[in-house]
Amino acid sequence: MQDMNAKPDATQRGVDDGALEGVAASLSRPVGSGCGTLFFPSEDNNSARREECRRVAEINKVAAQEAEKRRMEETANRIEIEKLASLEAERMGREEKEKHAADKRKKKQELFSTIARNSARNKKGKTEMNVSNGGREDFFLHTAHEKDEEIRCKRVQDFYKSAREEMIANQKAKLEAKKREKEEDRRLVQEAVTAANLLIEEKRRIAKKNKESYEASLRAQILSKTKGVTRSSPAARPGPEVRHLYRCPVTRELLPPQEFTVVRPRRSSFCF
Numbered sequence: 381m382q383d384m385n386a387k388p389d390a391t392q393r394g395v396d397d398g399a400l401e402g403v404a405a406s407l408s409r410p411v412g413s414g415c416g417t418l419f420f421p422s423e424d425n426n427s428a429r430r431e432e433c434r435r436v437a438e439i440n441k442v443a444a445q446e447a448e449k450r451r452m453e454e455t456a457n458r459i460e461i462e463k464l465a466s467l468e469a470e471r472m473g474r475e476e477k478e479k480h481a482a483d484k485r486k487k488k489q490e491l492f493s494t495i496a497r498n499s500a501r502n503k504k505g506k507t508e509m510n511v512s513n514g515g516r517e518d519f520f521l522h523t524a525h526e527k528d529e530e531i532r533c534k535r536v537q538d539f540y541k542s543a544r545e546e547m548i549a550n551q552k553a554k555l556e557a558k559k560r561e562k563e564e565d566r567r568l569v570q571e572a573v574t575a576a577n578l579l580i581e582e583k584r585r586i587a588k589k590n591k592e593s594y595e596a597s598l599r600a601q602i603l604s605k606t607k608g609v610t611r612s613s614p615a616a617r618p619g620p621e622v623r624h625l626y627r628c629p630v631t632r633e634l635l636p637p638q639e640f641t642v643v644r645p646r647r648s649s650f651c652f
Contacts (some may be wrong), residue, residue: 598625598634 625634 598627601625 625636627633628635
């Protein structure tokens with residue numbers, strides 16, 4: 381990785397020195413002979429100086445462009461080197477992680493292999509010991525350790541089986557409870573609707589009954605007025621004025637007595 385503050389190389393110094401020598405030579409070159417004096421230069425001298433200045437400016441411009449180009453190339457090279465270094469560091473880190481994981485897997489595999497070999501060796505030794513003790517088939521079928529292992533496995537299986545059965549029973553109980561709850565809600569809603577319908581029917585029946593009784597009393601009043609029906613028994617004492625209600629033949633509404641201004645005193649059967 382190159383440093384930004386590094387000194388310019390020999391090629392750059394050669395170009396810059398050549399440009400400076402050219403500028404110095406152009407500035408130190410004597411002015412051509414002419415008719416002008418020191419205070420009054422001639423036209424040829426002015427043209428030569430302008431041409432020399434243009435040439436020097438062109439040389440400086442080319443040198444500046446070359447320097448800028450070299451600077452850009454150095455910057456691009458530095459960025460590329462930094463990128464390559466970053467990729468290399470990332471690759472090395474990834475390889476280190478993979479190596480560590482492989483070592484870990486290898487150690488684990490070696491441990492499992494050692495355990496398996498020891499288990500097989502122990503089992504083989506126990507089998508040989510059982511065969512050497514009597515050679516009977518029922519003697520080496522199950523050792524004490526194997527019996528304990530079978531008992532433990534059976535207990536574990538029974539535990540998981542009971543847990544699974546209990547879970548299934550709980551799920552069924554929850555489903556049945558939800559079903560009963562829905563049925564109870566449906567029954568309550570049905571009862572509420574039935575009660576509301578009965579209440580509405582009862583109100584309609586009472587309203588109809590009141591209407592019929594009111595119409596019957598009204599018809600009785602109208603008949604008593606038109607036929608001149610009198611009381612069959614004498615009045616105990618003079619009563620207040622009796623006012624009758626009338627139904628309007630146009631609007632069919634019941635109107636109070638003051639609408640008709642009809643005042644009818646109570647009549648006794650003893651009147652002559």
